[in-house]
Structure formats: C-alpha cells, structure tokens
Amino acid sequence: MKKLKYLFLVAVISFTGNTAINAQQQKKKKTSVAVNGAQDREYWANLLYKMSSPVILNLANGTLKQHMPVEVPPGQKTDFFKKVTYLEAVGRTMAGVAPWLALPDDETKEGALRKKLRTALLKGIANAVDPANPDYLNFRTESQPIVDAAYMAQAFLRAPKALWEPLDAVTKARIAEEFKTLRTRTGAYNNWLLFAGINEAFLMSIGQQADPARIEIAKRKILEWYQGDGWYSDGPSLSIDYYNSYVIHPMLVDFFKVLSDKKRLNVEAYDTAVKRMVRYSEFSERIIGTDGTYPPLGRSVTYRTAAFQALGQVALMDKLPSGISPAQVRCGLTAVMHRMFDQYNNFDKDGWLILGFCGAQPGIADGYTSTGSLYMATLGFLPLGLPADHKFWTDPAADWTSKKAWSGQAFKKDYHVDY
Numbered sequence: 001m002k003k004l005k006y007l008f009l010v011a012v013i014s015f016t017g018n019t020a021i022n023a024q025q026q027k028k029k030k031t032s033v034a035v036n037g038a039q040d041r042e043y044w045a046n047l048l049y050k051m052s053s054p055v056i057l058n059l060a061n062g063t064l065k066q067h068m069p070v071e072v073p074p075g076q077k078t079d080f081f082k083k084v085t086y087l088e089a090v091g092r093t094m095a096g097v098a099p100w101l102a103l104p105d106d107e108t109k110e111g112a113l114r115k116k117l118r119t120a121l122l123k124g125i126a127n128a129v130d131p132a133n134p135d136y137l138n139f140r141t142e143s144q145p146i147v148d149a150a151y152m153a154q155a156f157l158r159a160p161k162a163l164w165e166p167l168d169a170v171t172k173a174r175i176a177e178e179f180k181t182l183r184t185r186t187g188a189y190n191n192w193l194l195f196a197g198i199n200e201a202f203l204m205s206i207g208q209q210a211d212p213a214r215i216e217i218a219k220r221k222i223l224e225w226y227q228g229d230g231w232y233s234d235g236p237s238l239s240i241d242y243y244n245s246y247v248i249h250p251m252l253v254d255f256f257k258v259l260s261d262k263k264r265l266n267v268e269a270y271d272t273a274v275k276r277m278v279r280y281s282e283f284s285e286r287i288i289g290t291d292g293t294y295p296p297l298g299r300s301v302t303y304r305t306a307a308f309q310a311l312g313q314v315a316l317m318d319k320l321p322s323g324i325s326p327a328q329v330r331c332g333l334t335a336v337m338h339r340m341f342d343q344y345n346n347f348d349k350d351g352w353l354i355l356g357f358c359g360a361q362p363g364i365a366d367g368y369t370s371t372g373s374l375y376m377a378t379l380g381f382l383p384l385g386l387p388a389d390h391k392f393w394t395d396p397a398a399d400w401t402s403k404k405a406w407s408g409q410a411f412k413k414d415y416h417v418d419y
Contacts (some may be wrong), residue, residue, distance in 0.1 A: 018057075037330060037394050068371060088147075099383075101382065182199055230244075230278075245280070245308060256270040281311040302369055305333075326392035330393065333383070377408055
C-alpha cells in the first residue's frame with residue numbers, strides 16, 4: 001500500500017509541475033478569474049445554478065423524463081439507462097445543492113436563485129415519488145437505484161430543515177416506502193455497501209425501522225478496508241482513483257453521524273472518520289495544479305468536480321487541516337472550475353451536462369455512465385453552504401499548495417498519519 005501511494009504521489013507531483021509549463025505553451029483562451037471572494041462566490045453560485053437547474057426545474061414541472069437527454073458511452077444502447085438515469089440525476093444533484101439550499105433566504109441575487117431552486121425541488125421531490133406523475137422515479141427495479149437513493153438520503157441528512165421537514169406527510173410516507181423497496185436487491189462488494197448503509201441510516205433518522213444487518217455490514221467492511229494515512233481501498237483491492245472523495249469519506253462521515261446521534265456508534269469512531277477525511281483532504285488540495293488542472297486518474301473521471309467533494313465537505317465543516325487556509329482552498333477550487341468550465345463547453349445546447357472530463361469526451365465514459373451520472377459534479381460545490389460572510393469567502397485570495405511549491409514560497413511539509 002505504501003509503495004502504491006508513493007508512486008501515486010510521485011505521478012501527481014510530476015503532473016502538477018508539468019502543468020505549469022504546459023499552461024504557458026497552450027493558452028488558447030484567456031480565462032476571466034475573479035479577484036476577490038465575493039466574485040468567486042458569485043461564479044460558484046451561477047455555475048451550480050446552471051448545472052442543477054435543468055434537473056430541478058424539469059422535475060418540478062413533471063418534464064424531466066421528457067426533456068433530459070440520455071447520452072451513453074459509444075456502442076451502448078439507451079434502453080437500460082432510461083430505467084436508472086433520471087434518479088441518478090436527481091439524487092446526485094440533491095446531494096450537491098443541499099448545503100447551499102439550506103441557507104436562509106435573503107434579498108440578494110444569489111438568494112433568489114436559492115429560493116427558486118429550493119421551492120422547485122420540494123415540488124419535484126413530491127413528483128418523484130408520486131406514481132401518477134410522469135416523473136415518478138424508479139426505486140423498485142435494477143440495482144443502480146440503491147446508489148442514487150443514497151445520494152438523495154445524503155441530501156436529506158445534509159439539509160433536513162430545508163428539504164425534508166417542509167414535505168407533506170404523504171410524500172414523506174412515499175419516500176420511506178420507496179427506500180424500503182431497495183432491500184430486494186444488492187450491489188457490488190465495494191463502496192456500494194455504504195449506499196445500502198446510509199439508506200438504512202436515513203430511515204432510522206426519520207423514525208422508521210432500519211435493517212441492522214445492512215448497517216452493520218457497511219460499518220464493519222469499510223473500516224476493515226482502511227489502508228492508512230487517510231486512504232480506504234474500494235473493496236478488498238486498492239484502486240487509484242477519486243472514489244475516496246466521490247463516495248467513501250463524505251458518505252462514511254454522514255453515515256456515522258447518524259449512527260452516533262442515535263447511540264448506535266461511539267462518538268470516537270465518528271471522530272476518527274472525520275480525522276481521516278481531513279487527512280485525505282490534504283491530498284485533494286495538493287493535487288490542484290498551478291493552473292487549476294488536476295490528474296484525470298482512474299474510474300469515473302466524468303464526475304468532474306466531485307473529485308473534490310471530501311475537501312469541500314471538510315471546508316463546510318470548518319475542519320480544514322492546519323496549514324491549509326480557507327482562502328487557498330477557495331482559490332484552488334475556483335481555479336479548477338474556471339479551467340474546466342470556461343475554456344471548454346461541458347453542456348449541450350439545452351444546458352445538460354455531456355459525457356466528458358473537460359469538454360465533450362464521450363470515449364472516456366465508463367460503461368455504467370449516462371447523462372444522469374454526470375450530476376455527481378455538483379458535489380464539488382459543498383462550500384457554498386457556508387454563508388457569504390464566512391472567512392472562506394471573505395479572506396483575501398491566497399495561493400494553494402502547488403502554487404506555493406512551484407514559485408519558491410514556503411509550504412507545509414507532508415507526513416503520514418497513524419490514525
């Protein structure tokens with residue numbers, strides 16, 4: 001494990017160094033980069049609205065299945081994906097926007113966007129579980145809904161007062177029933193165990209009877225797969241990719257928070273999960289290159305900015321590691337967004353995300369990927385849940401670690417941890 005991690009970090013360091021040279025050689029377009037935190041926040045909010053509004057507004061109108069395209073990898077047929085892609089889009093988008101929509105209403109332009117999305121999403125959630133609605137979503141067949149119900153569950157756990165409590169009693173009962181139907185299926189022997197676990201934890205959080213076996217298996221196996229220094233393997237074997245951020249750290253922490261609150265897990269285990277996520281976030285911050293690029297490693301790179309979910313959640317929780325300031329995280333992530341979304345078009349003519357990493361690159365999509373899968377990208381925006389007057393947004397711009405390292409500035413040494 002240590003040798004593999006060492007080789008990975010060598011590759012990342014080489015990549016970030018080379019991007020500084022490549023950026024000077026390949027400036028085809030100039031990117032307009034904000035100069036202060038308020039402008040950064042405006043950029044983030046507008047981009048997240050652009051990304052999430054087609055999903056949310058169509059769901060509210062009962063037109064999601066009518067209007068959302070189903071783009072699939074070359075050579076694949078759309079028949080299967082139409083059974084699962086719509087719940088993918090909804091669950092993943094909900095998990096990404098939840099902290100932002102949880103902020104109180106205000107009279108700003110951003111506040112108007114939040115209110116519009118939150119109002120529409122509450123209506124859309126009701127549509128999603130109404131059998132008479134054209135956008136009634138499939139929880140009941142195939143294994144994939146286990147995954148995307150879990151992201152919906154995570155959204156409710158992240159923003160209960162904004163997204164769960166306002167729902168009417170009929171809708172709440174329907175959601176609980178749909179989640180219970182997921183027990184008829186199982187999934188892969190890897191991070192999927194967490195999906196089943198958090199689905200049950202969500203049911204527990206709303207006063208429903210949870211399946212203790214699914215919770216216990218998820219808890220025990222993920223802990224067994226911890227490899228050290230903030231890294232979990234995804235199942236019995238190690239994979240070098242971004243699944244520690246896409247799924248494992250954020251979902252494990254949210255899963256353990258419910259169990260801890262319900263006295264089903266000691267608080268020390270929850271605290272350790274948080275510490276490990278904080279440690280992993282140090283790697284996430286360091287892979288951001290001087291020009292805002294990062295290595296397109298491993299499976300599911302079409303999830304784009306979801307690669308930084310763990311870092312964003314640590315910032316949202318006000319638990320950034322010592323030596324990493326909120327401003328440098330803000331500036332590093334803003335640079336990634338500008339680099340990815342300004343220079344190449346990641347949306348189709350109607351505003352839907354397209355298969356690719358940075359632009360239209362359908363050939364890199366995995367066999368399980370379709371349009372709905374891509375809305376994992378919203379998970380990179382979690383710090384928008386911090387209010388506009390938080391230091392994450394108000395502190396002056398700061399260089400992130402690779403910019404410091406490649407410009408002769410002092411930067412923090414990196415050491416492994418033993419927890």
